[in-house]
Structure formats: C-alpha cells, structure tokens
Amino acid sequence: MNVIVYLGAGLMLLFGVYAVMEHSILRAAIGLALSSASLSVLLYVLGAHLAALFELSVCSGLVTVIFIAGISLSHSPKMEIQKEYRDKERNRLLPLVLIGVGLLLVILALTLNLQTPELAQLTQDDDVRDVLWGNRQADIWGQIALILCGGVAVAVLFREERREKK
Amino acid sequence: MTILSICAHGFIYGPILVVLIYNLFNHEFARKHFFWFAGTGAVWQILAAIGGFTALNQNGQTSYAFGAFWDIRLAGAAFFELNATRFLLLLIVGLVALISVLVAHQTVDFNRSSYTNLLMILVLGMNGMLLVTDLFSLYVFLEVTGLCCFIMIAMFRSRADLEGSFKYLILSELSGIFILTAIAFLMMKTGSLRYADLAGLGQRISAGSGQLEDLLVYAALILLISGFAIKTGVVPFHSWLPDAYQSADTAVSILLSGAVNKVAGVYGLMIVMQLFGDVAPVGPSLAAVGIISIIIGALLAVRQPQYKRVVAYSSVSQMGYILLALSTGTTLGLVAALAHILSHTAFKSTLFTNAAALQEQTGTLELKDLGGLENQMPVTAFTSIIAFLSTAGIPPTAGFWSKILIILALWQAGSPVLAGVALVAGILSSAYLIRLQRTVFFGQTRPELAKVREVRGSVLTAEVLLTVITLGLGLLYPYILLLLHAGGIL
Known part of the structure; x- marks a missing residue:
C-alpha cells in the first residue's frame, strides 16, 4: 500500500514539474493530465473513491479536453512558449525548487503523522x-x-x- | 415564506437568475441593454440586504439560518446564515456592484456581456463567502471570486491587463494553497470545519500541551492569516494589488477595491478572529501587519506616478486600519472595522470613479500629463476632495468617524501606542492625497487639457451618489455612536 502511495505522490510531482517546465503548451497540458491521473490513483488507494473518480473524469479528462480545444483554437502556429521567456536562467532552478518543496511536504506529513481517525471514519461511514x-x-x-x-x-x-x- | 426568507434565498438565486435570463437574449440585444440586467442584479442585492436586515430586526432575531435547496428542518440542511454583520457586507457588495455597473456603462464596450455574466457570478461568489457556515465552503466560494476577478482583469486583453491578471492569479492561487492546507490541518485536528465546531478550538490550544498536534493548529493559523492577508493586499502581501488595480478597467478596479478585497480578505480574517481570536499570537499578528501596511502603503503612495496606482497604494494603507481595528478582538473593534469598511468603500469607490471620469475625458491617468482640471471638471474635483477628506479622516466625512472609532477601540483594548501611531499615520494619508489633488485639479491648466469638459451620464451619477453617501454617513455617525453608547459597546 505504502509503495503505491509514494509512487503515486512521486509521479504526481514529476508530471507536475514536467507540465510547468515543458515549452510546448500541448505537452504541458498532457503533463498536467498525467499528474492529475496520478493524484486519482493516490486518492483511490487512500480510500477516497468518489474523489478519485471526480479527479480522473473532470480534472484529468474534461479539463484536458478543454485545454487542448483552447490550444487548437490558438492562432500561435507552434503552440510554444515564446523564446524570450524560454531562455530565462531561473527556469533551470525551478524543478529543484519544486522537488524541494515536495520533499519538504512529505517530511512534514511524516513528522506530523497526518492521517487521523476522524477522517478515516468519515470516508468509511x-x-x-x-x-x-x-x-x-x-x-x-x-x-x-x-x-x-x-x-x-x-x-x-x-x-x-x-x-x-x- | 417570509420576507426574510425571500431576501435570504435571493442572495443565492438572484445572481444566477440574472445570468440565466440575460443569456436567453440574443448577443446584440444583451450587449446593448447590459446596464439594466446588471443594474437590476445590483439593486436587488441592495434591497434584499436592507429588507432582510429590517425583517430580522422586526422578528427580534440576531441570526437567520437557511438551506438553499430545501427546508432547514431536515437534518444538516442549514448551510447558510445571516446576521447583522453579514447583512452590512452584503449591502456593500450590492452598492459596489451598482457603482461598477454605472461606471461600466461608459467605460466597457465590446465585452459588456462577459462583464455582466462575470459580475453576477462574482456577486454570487461573494454572497456565498458571506453566507456559509463552514470553512471549506468558504474556500469554494473564495475560488469563485478569485477566478471571476482573474478573468475580469484579463478580459480586455491588453498586455498590461494580462500582466496584472497573471500576478493576481499567481498570488491568488498561493493564497488558495495556504488556506486549503490550513483547512486540511484543521480537519485533521477536529474532524469538522463548521464554524460552530471550530469556535472553541482556540481556547483548547491556549491551554495546550505544546505537543506536535498544537503545532499543526498553529501552522494552520499562520497559513490562514497569510492566505487571507494576500487576498486583502496588505504589506508584505501587496505586490499584486497595484498592478491589478492599474491594469484592470476602472469598473473592475472598483469591484476589486470596494468589495472583493474586503469580502475575500478582510471577512476571512474576521472569521479567523472570531474562531481563534483568543489564541495569543492572532491579534498581535494582525496588529503588526496592520501598522506596517498603514505606514508602508502611505509611503509608497506618495511616490507613484499614476492616479490609479496612488489610489491602489492608499487601499493598502487603509486596509491596515481595518486590520488594526480587528486585532483588538473586542466588539468595539469589530464595529470600528465594519465602519471603516463602509467608509472605505464609499471614498475609495469615489476616487476610482474619478479615475474613470479623468480617463474618459482626458485619455490619461499619468500624473505628469494632468493638471489644473478644477474648472473644467468641477464635480469630479469636488467629489475627489470629499473623498480625500474622508480618506485622511477629516470631519464631517464618514472616514473621520470610522477612524475615531478605530482609535477608541485601540485605546479601550489597552493599546495607546497603536492608537497614537494610527492617529499620526493619518498625516501620511494627507500627504499623498494632497499631492494627488494638487497635481490633477489645481495649478495651471495644461494647454492640451484646455478643451476638457466635465464627464456626463452614469459616471457623474456614480460620483455624486458616492459623495452623498460619504457625507450622509458622516452626518449619521453621531447617532450611531449614541446607539453604541446606549448598547454599552462604547
């Protein structure tokens, strides 16, 4: 169980970083959909079945369709982020910052032992x-x-x- | 079905009905007559707030709980609640929406349909925030207001609009993450997010054991205060505010300044104070943020080269006063905060309406290009001076009384130093506003502005209406103080 949780969280973070860093808007939207799908797995494993279903259908499915429809309507021929923004030096450090924040959150979650009986009770009953x-x-x-x-x-x-x- | 019930449900159904009916008409008809649809929605909001409050008082009730779908006698169906504070804020939302519509009538052109739809959804979002009794529902409606504002700022698609809306989006989402994380922490701690269930939590933390569980709630409090402070636009969370106010159409700036930062920001902090005000760091944190905002906001306003940026930084400063009043945690502090919210709505909306008038007639808001418009635009100049007097806290305007109440609240709460600083900081407000008035309205008229004439139509109506409110409230406040004294609050 724990392996799937950590794998889901890791993939979610990885696809999220990819969505932020990718120069092609279309690929970024696909990255976001994959990140959302990883979250759905995570939610399902943690017992929030309905939330997982909504996340998969709405966030991973519907939102991606809207994004891709919007991108296809865009008049930008290459659907890519402009070169002047792409070459910014700070972008190279961004994945490290995002991964650092993700790790910090995991450590915080483990330290504070966040799962509580009240929450578990609510999802079951x-x-x-x-x-x-x-x-x-x-x-x-x-x-x-x-x-x-x-x-x-x-x-x-x-x-x-x-x-x-x- | 009572008047109170109709008014209460109207806050939820009214904006949605306007959106649905408005979109039944063909695009050109809807665009041409947007004023009547959006105006009806705003007037309905004002009437429902006044009518509902009167009915509540006549019934001798202090609050009214209701559910939107069905009768509240069914278990767990009362999700919304109204009381005097919420009625006042709902009235402010209606008033600001009406002023925005009056200004939009002259400033908004090809995006009128989208403006009307977004305005009504924004009103629904703010109404939802004010009516709910649960922290997570508050977050949901907060997201509604945030999304509406983002689209409204970006709606006109200029580079400045997009830059302003992008900054707003980033900081708004950051605020959302903070608040959602805090909500998750509180849910883990208590298992409920209803205000009624969270209310006693502060007391428990104060007498806590200092274990990690308490750290969780402290973290939640810091995140909640930071999240709502970003939405309020106080220092050091103010970076989005001047750009958003400057780049948005003035009709949208009025909404942001007059209603959104008060409902999405200040009201959220009011809820934090109501639930956790008895926890030692909460009040002093708000006081510290408040006093820094008053001073830094005013100092930054002095240096701005553009009319709307001066008014935006003035908002940062004035929000500080409201937080200072809230930080006392007393009934008088709450009354003072509400009084200043009302005053600020009137005088800041006047200044933004003046900006719309100047933009319409001169085509610029750069201070270096303006000057000597006193004779060409006498009504705009007069209303601007009244708004300036109110901002600086000079009698007989509404701002004078609300600032007096804040100082009294601080004094009563045993913070004479903060009261003194708040008093002295009024001089800073005068400094940037005198500069603004002198540059725009007084002195030698610039040759290129010689043919400028007074604005007409709905913008002029909005200026006059707001000035009447500012002066009217100023004259009415002594009676309000008498009522507070009779009630033992003052």
Whole structure:
C-alpha cells in the first residue's frame, strides 16, 4: 500500500514539474493530465473513491479536453512558449525548487503523522449521497458558480478569437 | 415564506437568475441593454440586504439560518446564515456592484456581456463567502471570486491587463494553497470545519500541551492569516494589488477595491478572529501587519506616478486600519472595522470613479500629463476632495468617524501606542492625497487639457451618489455612536 502511495505522490510531482517546465503548451497540458491521473490513483488507494473518480473524469479528462480545444483554437502556429521567456536562467532552478518543496511536504506529513481517525471514519461511514446533498450542499452552489464562470471564460476566449480573425 | 426568507434565498438565486435570463437574449440585444440586467442584479442585492436586515430586526432575531435547496428542518440542511454583520457586507457588495455597473456603462464596450455574466457570478461568489457556515465552503466560494476577478482583469486583453491578471492569479492561487492546507490541518485536528465546531478550538490550544498536534493548529493559523492577508493586499502581501488595480478597467478596479478585497480578505480574517481570536499570537499578528501596511502603503503612495496606482497604494494603507481595528478582538473593534469598511468603500469607490471620469475625458491617468482640471471638471474635483477628506479622516466625512472609532477601540483594548501611531499615520494619508489633488485639479491648466469638459451620464451619477453617501454617513455617525453608547459597546 505504502509503495503505491509514494509512487503515486512521486509521479504526481514529476508530471507536475514536467507540465510547468515543458515549452510546448500541448505537452504541458498532457503533463498536467498525467499528474492529475496520478493524484486519482493516490486518492483511490487512500480510500477516497468518489474523489478519485471526480479527479480522473473532470480534472484529468474534461479539463484536458478543454485545454487542448483552447490550444487548437490558438492562432500561435507552434503552440510554444515564446523564446524570450524560454531562455530565462531561473527556469533551470525551478524543478529543484519544486522537488524541494515536495520533499519538504512529505517530511512534514511524516513528522506530523497526518492521517487521523476522524477522517478515516468519515470516508468509511458516510454515504456519498449524504455527503454530497446533505453535508456539502453549499459547495454545490459554489460548483455551479465555478462552472458558469468557466463557461464565460471560454466564451470570452472564443469571441476574442473570432474578433481577431475578422 | 417570509420576507426574510425571500431576501435570504435571493442572495443565492438572484445572481444566477440574472445570468440565466440575460443569456436567453440574443448577443446584440444583451450587449446593448447590459446596464439594466446588471443594474437590476445590483439593486436587488441592495434591497434584499436592507429588507432582510429590517425583517430580522422586526422578528427580534440576531441570526437567520437557511438551506438553499430545501427546508432547514431536515437534518444538516442549514448551510447558510445571516446576521447583522453579514447583512452590512452584503449591502456593500450590492452598492459596489451598482457603482461598477454605472461606471461600466461608459467605460466597457465590446465585452459588456462577459462583464455582466462575470459580475453576477462574482456577486454570487461573494454572497456565498458571506453566507456559509463552514470553512471549506468558504474556500469554494473564495475560488469563485478569485477566478471571476482573474478573468475580469484579463478580459480586455491588453498586455498590461494580462500582466496584472497573471500576478493576481499567481498570488491568488498561493493564497488558495495556504488556506486549503490550513483547512486540511484543521480537519485533521477536529474532524469538522463548521464554524460552530471550530469556535472553541482556540481556547483548547491556549491551554495546550505544546505537543506536535498544537503545532499543526498553529501552522494552520499562520497559513490562514497569510492566505487571507494576500487576498486583502496588505504589506508584505501587496505586490499584486497595484498592478491589478492599474491594469484592470476602472469598473473592475472598483469591484476589486470596494468589495472583493474586503469580502475575500478582510471577512476571512474576521472569521479567523472570531474562531481563534483568543489564541495569543492572532491579534498581535494582525496588529503588526496592520501598522506596517498603514505606514508602508502611505509611503509608497506618495511616490507613484499614476492616479490609479496612488489610489491602489492608499487601499493598502487603509486596509491596515481595518486590520488594526480587528486585532483588538473586542466588539468595539469589530464595529470600528465594519465602519471603516463602509467608509472605505464609499471614498475609495469615489476616487476610482474619478479615475474613470479623468480617463474618459482626458485619455490619461499619468500624473505628469494632468493638471489644473478644477474648472473644467468641477464635480469630479469636488467629489475627489470629499473623498480625500474622508480618506485622511477629516470631519464631517464618514472616514473621520470610522477612524475615531478605530482609535477608541485601540485605546479601550489597552493599546495607546497603536492608537497614537494610527492617529499620526493619518498625516501620511494627507500627504499623498494632497499631492494627488494638487497635481490633477489645481495649478495651471495644461494647454492640451484646455478643451476638457466635465464627464456626463452614469459616471457623474456614480460620483455624486458616492459623495452623498460619504457625507450622509458622516452626518449619521453621531447617532450611531449614541446607539453604541446606549448598547454599552462604547
């Protein structure tokens, strides 16, 4: 079990760093999807099955589709980050910083022994329907607002695209 | 179904209904008439806040709990709660939205539909933050407001817009990570994130054993304060604020300054104080951040070359006053903080509306290109002076009374030194505002500005409305002080 947890966390971090460092936006989006898929495995192994399902379908699936659709609509022919930004010296140190932060978080988690009985109890006992419609009703409104906001954001980008083509 | 129930549910359903109805119309019609849709949403928010508060008082209740989907008699269905503080902040959200719509009517052109949709979703996000009774739900709605603001700043797609929105996005996400990590720590510690369950936690920590578990909660507190401080834009978390305010359209800057940093930032810190105010480091931390912000914000404002940047740094400074009031942890401190939030909303929105007027009429906000507009733009000059007097805390404006309340709260809480510093720091506010007024409105009129005329239409209406509020509140405050005295708070 522990091996899968650490492997999942490591892959998530690795793909995350790849997504940040990659010059091609398309490959970066794929890196993000893989990072998200690793998180799904992690969530599943830790017992949060519903969260794993949402993460895999929404974050790893839907969001990637939206990103790739957005990139394909972009007028940039190579879909690559501009050279002036690519050659920045500080970028070379960024993976080390990110990996360092990741390791620090792992050490913190191990030191503080973060898994608690209350959390484990919650995931085992509560019915998904009760959690979603009973305990977290307010969050559903937040989700509705986020979806509306995402929709408007996409609409803004699409309209801009049409305007620029004219 | 009572008036209170209609008003309470209206805060959730109102903005969503406006978005849904607005998008039923064809694009050109919606773009042309955006003012009426967005304006209706904003006016509804104001009426619901006033009507709901009146109904709550008439019922003799101090709070009202409700669920959005079904009756709260069902177990676990009361996810939202209203009280006097929340009503005031909801009113501020409505007022700022209305002013933003009035300004947008003249400043926003091809993106009107997106502006209307985003404004209503932003209002929903802020309403959600103010209504929820659970820390995680607060985070969800915080993300809604953050995402809306990011898109609204970037909406006009200039290089400056994108740079400002990128800075906002990075720091906003950093704030989100801090808050989410803190929430996870608190969840591990307590197993619940409801305010009611967390309320007693501070006392337990104060008398704690100093073991690692306590360290976890202390870490959560530091992360929560830092996360909400970033959203507030106080020093040293202020780097995003001037760029975002400057690059965004003025209608968006008004929203950011008037409502978003108060609801997403200050209100979050209010919740931290409410839940953990009895833990020793929380109050002094807020006081330290507050006093540094007041001084550094004012000093930085003096040196800025652009109108909106001066006003932005002034916001950093004024947010410091609000944190200083909150840091006392007393009822008077909370009242003073709320009073200054209301005053700040009025005078800072006036200054931003003045910026919209100047931008519209002169085409620039660079201070070196402005000068001697007093005669050409008399109403803008007058409203700007009233806003300046209020910012500096000079009577008979709202800012004078709210700053007096802050100083009294600090004095009452046994912090005369902080009260003295807050008093003296008012001189710094005067310094940057006198420079601003002198450069823009007084002195010799620049030849290229000789043909400039006073702004008309909705921007002028917004300027006058805000000035009436600033002066009206200034005249009303003595009665509020009497009420506080009668209630034993003062």
